[in-house]
Amino acid sequence: MDDETTLIGEGVVLETAPASIGLRTAGALIDALVIGSVYLGSFLLLAQLLPDGLDLAAMSAAVLVHLVLVFVGIPIAVETATRGRSVGKYATGVRIVRDDGGPIAFRQAFVRGLLGVFDLWLTAGGVALISALVTRRAKRVGDLLAGTYALKERAAKSPHAPLIMPPELVGWADTADVRRMPDGLALTARQFLSRAPRLNPTSRAQHGSELGARVASYVSPQPPAGTSPEALIAAALVVRRDREYTRGVEQQRLDSEIADAVHRLPHGVPESR
Structure with a gap:
């Protein structure tokens, strides 16, 4: 902080x-x-x-x-x-x-x-x-x-760097299980990636290692040996974003199908079975 x-x-x-x-x-x-x-x-x-x-x-x-x-x-x-x-x-x-x-x-x-x-x-x-x-x-x-x-109030907002999956972790991410992270941790990790290029190298390495260790506790299996903490953080956030987006789209589709089925029934009431 x-x-x-x-x-x-x-x-x-x-x-x-x-x-x-x-x-x-x-x-x-x-x-x-x-x-x-x-x-x-x-x-x-x-x-x-x-x-x-x-x-x-x-x-x-x-x-x-x-x-x-x-x-x-x-x-x-x-x-x-x-x-x-x-x-x-x-x-x-x-x-x-x-x-x-x-x-x-x-x-x-x-x-x-x-x-x-x-x-x-x-x-x-x-x-x-x-x-x-x-x-x-x-x-x-x-x-x-x-x-x-x-x-x-008019502080220039530093734009978030785009979240991109590190190429070396694409295969790992396809099968990795990323549990839901606390919103505070996810936001802190996101801000760290955006600020990392402007940080002192020593502070960058220290904060990266600390955040990487916290994020690693939410992923399984662990990434390949030698993976940098920043690469792990980026990969975990990409997996989290993509999977939550997919779940959201699927939920919207199911809600739409249920709504259509309800409106086709008399008086909009589901049929008793």
Whole structure:
């Protein structure tokens, strides 16, 4: 597992690439401009609405409430309503999500909004930048306490390499028995094959050996001696895919035949025998 994947409870690996500090900074600047514009416009409107002769204490309270509503209330409301988006995040293709990859709720938005006063506004983003530089997934203080991070929604999806049966295992695959693998293992193996060419050779060999051993426990007989772990993984996934596809096609054919037979009977009811 790495910073670009999340293992959810069902054992499925999700692609969850965190947003870079550059993207987060750009989104924060856009949000700051939007919030600043809203504050200035609403402040001018408030000045027109406040009655003349209002005492200093009441005026100060009104200004303070207005300040809190704009700089804290609006970000919390927007992130809650959009499940982690804002104008800046929408422009940069970023969304705030929980650490497990799920959408945030009011609780997370509330914590982030309160802490944003400290790590964004009062320090001009300095604390947020330092926190992002030293934490996993570039989290600011609000993210650390809320259990969230910024997800790069427009991350380029690395295309899966096509699954091809290794020529040296064609004969073995014709008679091999590949038991059903857990979906999490099958997905992890599929992603490994797609990423293998970009991995460090040492990491590639290590992960390949570990995954190959796990996959081998679901096949019988074992492949010929000297078969590489990657070849075994590819062959097992091809056999699994082709056989599940064949079973699906056969099931559709049987369902279609049963449906035709039922519709030919009176009132669509099967005949009693």
